[in-house]
Amino acid sequence: MTGARIICTQSLATLVRERTVLLVIALFSLMVLVSAWLGWSATHTVNTIYSDAAAYLTSVGEPVPPNPVSLGSPLAVLRNVTVYVGLIGTFAAIVIGQRLIEGDRRAGVLPLIGARPLSRASFARGKIAALCLSTTAMMITAATVSALTLAVLPGAHVTGAEWGRLAAFFLLAWGYMTLFGLVALGAAARISTMAGGLLAATVLWLAVTFVLPAITGNVNPTAAINPISGLAVAPDTPLFTQLGFWLGPISLSEHFNYLSAGLMGYRPDALAPRGLVAPLACLVAGFIAAGGFAVVSCLTLDPNAGGPDA
Amino acid sequence: MPDLARFPILTIALRDAREALRDRFVLIATLALAAAALVSVLSGAAALHGDATTYAAARDQLLALGRSASDIAAPELWPLKLLRGTIEQIEIMGAVIALIAGYRAAAAERGRQTLALILTRPVPRWKVLAAKLIGGVGLSAGALAVVFAVSATLLHLLSGVGLTLNDLGRLALVWVMATLYLSCLYTVGFALSLWLRRPAAGLIYAFAFWLLLVLVAPQIGDTMDPDNQVSGGVFAALSIPRVEQDRIKAGFAGYEFFRNGIEVASITKHLERFSFAVLGIKDTYTGRPISEIWAERRGDVLFLFLFTLGLSAIVLLRPIDPDRLTQEI
Numbered sequence: 001m002t003g004a005r006i007i008c009t010q011s012l013a014t015l016v017r018e019r020t021v022l023l024v025i026a027l028f029s030l031m032v033l034v035s036a037w038l039g040w041s042a043t044h045t046v047n048t049i050y051s052d053a054a055a056y057l058t059s060v061g062e063p064v065p066p067n068p069v070s071l072g073s074p075l076a077v078l079r080n081v082t083v084y085v086g087l088i089g090t091f092a093a094i095v096i097g098q099r100l101i102e103g104d105r106r107a108g109v110l111p112l113i114g115a116r117p118l119s120r121a122s123f124a125r126g127k128i129a130a131l132c133l134s135t136t137a138m139m140i141t142a143a144t145v146s147a148l149t150l151a152v153l154p155g156a157h158v159t160g161a162e163w164g165r166l167a168a169f170f171l172l173a174w175g176y177m178t179l180f181g182l183v184a185l186g187a188a189a190r191i192s193t194m195a196g197g198l199l200a201a202t203v204l205w206l207a208v209t210f211v212l213p214a215i216t217g218n219v220n221p222t223a224a225i226n227p228i229s230g231l232a233v234a235p236d237t238p239l240f241t242q243l244g245f246w247l248g249p250i251s252l253s254e255h256f257n258y259l260s261a262g263l264m265g266y267r268p269d270a271l272a273p274r275g276l277v278a279p280l281a282c283l284v285a286g287f288i289a290a291g292g293f294a295v296v297s298c299l300t301l302d303p304n305a306g307g308p309d310a
Numbered sequence: 311m312p313d314l315a316r317f318p319i320l321t322i323a324l325r326d327a328r329e330a331l332r333d334r335f336v337l338i339a340t341l342a343l344a345a346a347a348l349v350s351v352l353s354g355a356a357a358l359h360g361d362a363t364t365y366a367a368a369r370d371q372l373l374a375l376g377r378s379a380s381d382i383a384a385p386e387l388w389p390l391k392l393l394r395g396t397i398e399q400i401e402i403m404g405a406v407i408a409l410i411a412g413y414r415a416a417a418a419e420r421g422r423q424t425l426a427l428i429l430t431r432p433v434p435r436w437k438v439l440a441a442k443l444i445g446g447v448g449l450s451a452g453a454l455a456v457v458f459a460v461s462a463t464l465l466h467l468l469s470g471v472g473l474t475l476n477d478l479g480r481l482a483l484v485w486v487m488a489t490l491y492l493s494c495l496y497t498v499g500f501a502l503s504l505w506l507r508r509p510a511a512g513l514i515y516a517f518a519f520w521l522l523l524v525l526v527a528p529q530i531g532d533t534m535d536p537d538n539q540v541s542g543g544v545f546a547a548l549s550i551p552r553v554e555q556d557r558i559k560a561g562f563a564g565y566e567f568f569r570n571g572i573e574v575a576s577i578t579k580h581l582e583r584f585s586f587a588v589l590g591i592k593d594t595y596t597g598r599p600i601s602e603i604w605a606e607r608r609g610d611v612l613f614l615f616l617f618t619l620g621l622s623a624i625v626l627l628r629p630i631d632p633d634r635l636t637q638e639i
Binding site: 042215 | 342346349350353354356357359360361363364394395398399401402403406410413417421508509510511513514515517518521522525526528529530532533534536538540544545547548549550554558561562565582
């Protein structure tokens, strides 16, 4: 067994014994289930309203517009998953990333690992692999629940192309979640004080999710909790054009929401991405930067800093 | 310095206040919240300015065509409405800062073993905890006073119409409620970090609590609102007149009751509804006298007060286990 593999196996074994981590992952899985029900319930309600409205419009001789819900893709019923990935999924990834380093540090394992003939590169590979495998397991769970929901929902006829778009969404969601997990892992490796990595990554996530959209597009913070409200067109003023140009590329939550809405089929046609750089390119660049940060932090980690009594 | 044995609450609270003033975290957190609030005020003002410019251009065009300017609606200027983003930042960012402050208050005492030391003195344990909670209230009130003072100054300068005494009174009322809200979140962060074996685990549980209560419960309620399912609103998309909308909505009374029930389970929603009403952010309350709004929304005040009081009572009554106070892995 290679050094990286040993680290990865040990890290995963420790993670599955962590009640805190399991609780956050269970919360995420539960909310994916809830989101499936929410999507069905909300769509059913709009359909009922549409029936009532159509009856009224017919009775007064007005033309009946098409049902706004039926205009979109059947995948749109799962739109709340995008919110839960952006809120609970990323937080779960942050907790996992932080615990992967912090758990070893508090248990006094880091100095022991440092004393073994194991390269820092193997350590970094092992920790990052453990993080990626954990977030993959979470995404597979979420994808399975979502696919089953679509399969059993009455009236949801999903084509092969749409199944492909759903798979692409979960790949995107995995990347977005893992990005923040990598930041937490890197921050925990650099900051030896208790919960320092958790706090640093959480602050970054808060800024990306709730502050940047307000700057680039006047999107209020609570819009982040609604998959539709967050997709707002920025005010057409020179100031917001400039802010979008300069800060748009790092407004990762907006890029994630934009791409998710496109894949799930509920993005308004008039909505343009923030800034001039393609959203996917921004997310990929963010992922690479976060990965680089995690690798460098693991390579320069001081195994003796912190410790059980710090 | 008061005597610990005679005035334990005052002594510990004063020590906490001195520590808070020396702590860079308090300063950075207050500045971060103020910056987030300012960003919201500025972006709201910039958007309003954009609306005003668009309106002026459209009005000039109408006048040039010989038509009346009343054909288009002028954008309304209610300065306090620009605080919507500030309130939302307090709801979300402020809540996180309060949780972290509560965690730090517990973790610092546990890490330095000072809480275990205080408990060896002839001081009732509830008084020690009460002093810590009072410290949290003071911290929340101080940080929010800075945030509201900066926001009010900026509003005064940006709106050009100035804030009246009535406006300042409304701001003061919202400040009191927001202090209550952040104190509640501080208590959650403090309690969980004190009770659990590892303070860091307490912080993670506190964040999970924040996700569920501050974000998920309002999210579920918000998502179940059929008007939020279609961009621009379902009724607007179907061009249904108001009277007919009300008739259709009446058929969903049970659904709406359930949806609202989920929303009001969140303490955040109570702060939001009260603040939006008092500041006139919600259109149905804009320009209405404070007495009317108070009569209508005092349930939100009562909920916030009782929730915080109940939570504090649990913290004060739950015995502290000295064996678990040391910082463990």
